[in-house]
Amino acid sequence: MNTLAKKAGAHDLVVVGSGAAGLTAAITARKRGLDVVVIEKEPVFGGTTALSGGVLWIPLTHHGRQQNPADTAEQVRAFMQAETGPFYDAAAVDAFIENGPRMVDFLERETAMQFVPTLYPDYHPTAPGGADVGRSILAKPYDIRGLGKDMARLKPPLRSITFMGMMFNSSNADLKHFFRATKSLTSFLYVARRLANHLKELLLYRRAVQVTSGNALAARLAQSALDLGIPILTDTPARRLLVEGGRVAGVVAGPDEAERTLRARHGVILACGGFPHDTRRIAQAYPHLRRGHQHLSPTPKSNTGDGCAMAEDAGGVVQIRFKEPAAWMPVTHVDFGGGQTGVFPHLLDRYKPGVIGVLANGRRFTNESNSYHDVGAALHRACEGLPETAMWLVCDQIALTKYGLGYVKPAPIPHGALLRNGYLLRGRTLEELARHAGIDAEGLVRTVADYNQHAARGEDPAFHRGGNSFNRYLADPDHGPNPCVAPLAQGPFYAIKLLMGDLGTFDGLSTAVTGEVLRPDGSAIPGLYAAGNDRASVMGGNYPAAGITHGPNMAFAYLTANHIADQAGR
Numbered sequence: 001m002n003t004l005a006k007k008a009g010a011h012d013l014v015v016v017g018s019g020a021a022g023l024t025a026a027i028t029a030r031k032r033g034l035d036v037v038v039i040e041k042e043p044v045f046g047g048t049t050a051l052s053g054g055v056l057w058i059p060l061t062h063h064g065r066q067q068n069p070a071d072t073a074e075q076v077r078a079f080m081q082a083e084t085g086p087f088y089d090a091a092a093v094d095a096f097i098e099n100g101p102r103m104v105d106f107l108e109r110e111t112a113m114q115f116v117p118t119l120y121p122d123y124h125p126t127a128p129g130g131a132d133v134g135r136s137i138l139a140k141p142y143d144i145r146g147l148g149k150d151m152a153r154l155k156p157p158l159r160s161i162t163f164m165g166m167m168f169n170s171s172n173a174d175l176k177h178f179f180r181a182t183k184s185l186t187s188f189l190y191v192a193r194r195l196a197n198h199l200k201e202l203l204l205y206r207r208a209v210q211v212t213s214g215n216a217l218a219a220r221l222a223q224s225a226l227d228l229g230i231p232i233l234t235d236t237p238a239r240r241l242l243v244e245g246g247r248v249a250g251v252v253a254g255p256d257e258a259e260r261t262l263r264a265r266h267g268v269i270l271a272c273g274g275f276p277h278d279t280r281r282i283a284q285a286y287p288h289l290r291r292g293h294q295h296l297s298p299t300p301k302s303n304t305g306d307g308c309a310m311a312e313d314a315g316g317v318v319q320i321r322f323k324e325p326a327a328w329m330p331v332t333h334v335d336f337g338g339g340q341t342g343v344f345p346h347l348l349d350r351y352k353p354g355v356i357g358v359l360a361n362g363r364r365f366t367n368e369s370n371s372y373h374d375v376g377a378a379l380h381r382a383c384e385g386l387p388e389t390a391m392w393l394v395c396d397q398i399a400l401t402k403y404g405l406g407y408v409k410p411a412p413i414p415h416g417a418l419l420r421n422g423y424l425l426r427g428r429t430l431e432e433l434a435r436h437a438g439i440d441a442e443g444l445v446r447t448v449a450d451y452n453q454h455a456a457r458g459e460d461p462a463f464h465r466g467g468n469s470f471n472r473y474l475a476d477p478d479h480g481p482n483p484c485v486a487p488l489a490q491g492p493f494y495a496i497k498l499l500m501g502d503l504g505t506f507d508g509l510s511t512a513v514t515g516e517v518l519r520p521d522g523s524a525i526p527g528l529y530a531a532g533n534d535r536a537s538v539m540g541g542n543y544p545a546a547g548i549t550h551g552p553n554m555a556f557a558y559l560t561a562n563h564i565a566d567q568a569g570r
Helices: 020-031 047-051 062-067 073-087 090-110 144-153 173-179 185-205 213-227 279-285 306-313 372-382 397-403 416-420 430-437 441-455 469-473 550-567
Strands: 009-011 013-016 036-039 055-057 115-117 136-139 238-244 247-253 260-264 268-270 326-337 340-345 355-358 390-396 425-427 493-505 516-518 524-530
Touching (some): 013 247, 013 260, 020 036, 020 047, 020 213, 020 550, 062 090, 073 090, 136 213, 144 213, 238 306, 247 268, 340 493, 355 441, 372 493, 390 397, 430 493
Parallel strands (some): 013 268, 247 524
Antiparallel strands (some): 238 247, 326 340, 355 390
16 A cells, blocks of 8 residues: 555545635535545644734625615625626626625624624725725634634734734724824723733733734634634645546645645635745736836745646636736835844825825825725836836824834834834935935925925825725824825924735636636536635725625635535535
């Protein structure tokens, strides 16, 4: 008997990947009576989900209906049609609208997964069918001691967006207390309690145990899977699909010295996180890489397109067809010291009054308070023909003190080390700052003068910052008359340089609505399914609201698992 045969195991379903989509599929299938195993390439589980904001865009849930009882399926369809344009798929959209709320109800009723509503508006609330509230939900905070010995296998959050490892809630309510800590006794006491509890956790466990955002989503789903007896096999990379008689019958997985065959009676689901670190594929897909420009992704480096490659070997197809093939995120490179570096995603600072974004010519190019994806798409267009795809965030002393800038924290946290290592640039005047940053000084001075002339009245006639509910949601509600707009008036002035990054890929494998991977001729590959970012996004390359990755990914994973169980007669 050969080595593979000795180590072979038989299951009803093999799920490749331990992010939100993979775990949702595994949990659903197990609840339907299937024997399921999850395999994960990394030594920790959680995938990109564990690093994310943990928000799901799922219209018409019971959470959303309490906030926005007037919302309807017709409005959601109109919104998605307006946002996806030529890639609108009526059957897929209807399946999402139907299965999204069902998935939420199922997980909250049957598992440790719990959600809370958010106040997020859609990113494009004025588009046809757009909503000012009620469609985005968030994983409820979680104490990871509930994972027991598996707590150590939970992927930690992105270091660059924590404070000494402490996480903040993606709903934005948490951070508001930190910004107000020096102005409000209530906020000061809140922050003091959070810091005291966090320091206690570090002493006892060497990591935060009260987790929020994507870490909470990954942890709750993992606990739910483990409670159901679903093995999550970490350090078990999928090597290739087992194909027998034209059907995918399992996966060969594991390190080189200990490969084993995991047979799958009813199917294999690929949920490997897309291809943001597949250097060959993104060089073809990403416009700035085609120009030879730099790219930095905060997604896990293990997301190298394994699922897409294995599916292609079995006859599937990955089409690079969306105008925006990924969820764009302007980022900065952070040097933590000691040879350790990271990537900081700019989720919040761009919305704050007194902060503007400029190109190398010193000119603004977009509404800085639009979503990260929209700012990224605008940056691509603005940098065509330029030596690099880059922008600089510029602010004055007032804004830096109140809000920080990128990885620079607001006062009283010191920032001298970040000035010394070149992350943060400073100039007594705008001309001096421009010289340090490599920005055209005349252009920057003219831009700030033009901006300040209107900003003193809270106006931005050039790009209309603060013109919709989403712009204002992440701004400063205590600043008036426009929470997004203030002059850059008090030196010294500061800047940081942003490059293009991504939160994951939108293009992916062509699938049926129910998840079967399709050949170029449209026929399904028996036994092979895709979920999460391995599957082409139903949003057609757009990013119209908070959580449009996790929400559809989990809804379709739920649909796919139920479809497999139906086919198996369970």
